[in-house]
Amino acid sequence: MTKQQHIGAGEAGGYEEAVRIPVFPDKTFYVTDFGAVGDGVTSNTRAFNVALEVCSSAGGGTVVIPKGLWLTGPIQMRSKVRLHAERGALVTFSRNFDEYPLIRSNYEGLKAMRVMPPIYGENLTDIAITGPGIFDGSGEAWRPVKKFKMNDRQWKEIVSSGGFDDGNGMWWPTKEASEGRQVTEALQAEGVTDLSPYEPYKVYLRPVLLGFTSCNGVLLDGPTFQNSGSWCLHPRLCEHVTIRHVTVRNPWHSVNGDGLDLDSCRYANIHDCSFDVGDDAICLKSGKNEQGRRIGVPTEYVTIRDCTVYHGHGGFTVGSEMSGGVRHVEVRDCTFIGTDNGLRFKSTRGRGGVVEDIRVSNVWMKDIVHSAIVFDMYYEIRQEYAEMVPVSEETPIFRNIRIQDTYCTGAKKGIFLRGLPEMPLDRLTFERVTVSADEGITCIDAQQIVFREVQVHAKSLPAYTERSCSDIRFIGADGEEVRVPQHPTA
Template identity: 80%
Template sequence: MTEQQIAGSEPAAGSMKEVRIPVFPDKSWRITDFGAKGDGITDNTKAFQDAIEACSAGGGGTVVIPAGIWLTGPIRLRSKIRLHAEQGALVTFSRSFDDYPLIRSNYEGLDAVRAMPPIYGENLTDIAVTGGGVFDGSGDAWRCVKKHTMTERQWNELISQGGVVDGGGLWWPTQEASEGRRATEALQAEGLMDIALYEPYKVYLRPVLVGFTRCNGVLLDGPTFQNSGSWCLHPRLCEHVTIRRVTVRNPWHSVNGDGLDLDSCRYANILDCSFDVGDDAICLKSGKNEQGRRTGVPTEYVTIRNCIVYHGHGGFTVGSEMSGGVRHIEVCDCMFIGTDNGLRFKSTRGRGGSSRTSVFPTSG
């Protein structure tokens, strides 16, 4: 894809604001020039990061991932960098929990400690992930599984691989993951955010696949994002976000397997995308309870157009974390084929927030 093809702005529908699309210098660095091997076995974490650092030092541009199977740990982007996965490229993220440092983050509307997302960026300007390749988060190594979502044969095969089954019919990858919810919620309730306290429960603190926070000028154009440990795409407190022509896939039974969670963002276009996921597909959020009200940043000026959802709890969803409000939203020409609900608005008493959404003729 040339620089001209990704440059410029796309107007949101109707009276919506224009969404700025980032432009990148016409320079490129190939990960193979930094020692990467696309054999599916070699750990390419250092090669990816060296290529990104070289690109950043050179004033920005494109980091190219050629066809092949590329095993890596988390990829941390820098400003003015486009990560471009060519057709035939499969980036598969490590299944070793030790490769994912814990970071201070936000999840389900509350400040939290979580494992670093496989594709991660914070406080950046002009970033992109493009191309016809596939990014696989190896989320099945992290997720718990509900017994009632599987056949007896599938369940028996799963538990024969190890892990822990609790009294509620949930399989967990480790004992630490099984104990994680109670332990980490207790730490959060006390306001304790010391990362060291959460280390014993890292396996429970599943990462989203793509996590961008406080970034301005975000483009996702073309790739497939699949098999996330938790939510798949999570831009938070970002402005000028364009997500177009992407495919998002998670197993239908994946716990918290959302497709897109646009969280306290403004000026966004979601265009011509496909979702087949285990929870809500296209979801707008803005924080939870007191923390959400204190942050007070709504998700606003968003257009969602020509998207298709094959499976999901909600095709288009507002909430349930929406204490900062959701407003100035247009949804049009979308198809929701196998969803529990096509349009889903959810919250709970006491959270506050408001929603202003226009829904135009939508199939499904």
């Protein structure tokens, strides 16, 4: 049996062992030797990128950023290069939009024209960013702000700073940014691939902080990544990705301020990281709708462990862009404090794709705003129930997922499961799960669901409700089937 066949069997620990960590030649280059000045004023765009290019051309090695304040435009990574930010190094990315070219890229699972990420790499082999330094994306220059997330004083300060108040509860950095969605979506619908018509709306096409595409051998070890214009870390179509001892920070109100979006990647380890962000914290994706299905690259063989999330729409999330599939994932020994949702699985009709073989264990959650555990196939749909439609390639499938030894104290909803009438959630197992919440367990359009040694401490009656479900089983510690809980504590 090959190693790939072995880990495909889902043996515990197999995914983590299969990930290759890049190794770099013992050569060191300092950005200061290429004219970089750490005064917070001098632009170091050229110096940084020349240092990376020279290092790569010499066969690879380490480029060192010493302590200091380093202002720069986009950093374009090179193969066989480790970029090391020493303690005390603060890399701040320029607020000058002209430094950021538009590129043909992908965003939220679809082809898109986007601004080049401040840290950018494509089709590279063996790249790393290491050290205890900080990379700040100057996201406030790019991001819109929603009025309802601000108090009156904060909103007045933002509006008085300049930019554009659209009168509909949104502040934008420029008037063109407020017009960007309508114009750029029309250009894309017309099939316009020339970049120049998108240029006036560049601020709307705000960048992720770190965007690596089709890279093999990626290591992020030690830095703080913060204040991104959009998502923070976005590896896409990458293999052998290791992210460890990393801190990811975004303002809680940051629009699309995701922490990590692992997108159509294979063989990935994420461990000993901390997230405090404005949207989903640790998220697995694989493309959206027909485009995602056509590319057909799942996110698979992923281990996530020993991570802490302080704020985010979801602590650990799958979807909603999961059309290429997500499978062979292990999540363990994580803590979520104050997130909107804890374990969040989301999709909707049109996505298609299969999410399966996911194992979650030893997750501790506290003060969850909405649901401790949620599976919901009605993402961004306001209706409560849908009529059955024929199953097609657009039908999302979630099956064979196990959550065990998981605990939550404080949530609005304990466990909320809502599949589709034509494709119920299938073969979900909850084992030794204890939840204290305002509401208990809700099951809608689900089948073959097992609750084994599950304790629900719900404030409201009933502690369990279901609709259009089959084969829902509650099993006690002795292995015997028990009565469906209907009282506040079950």
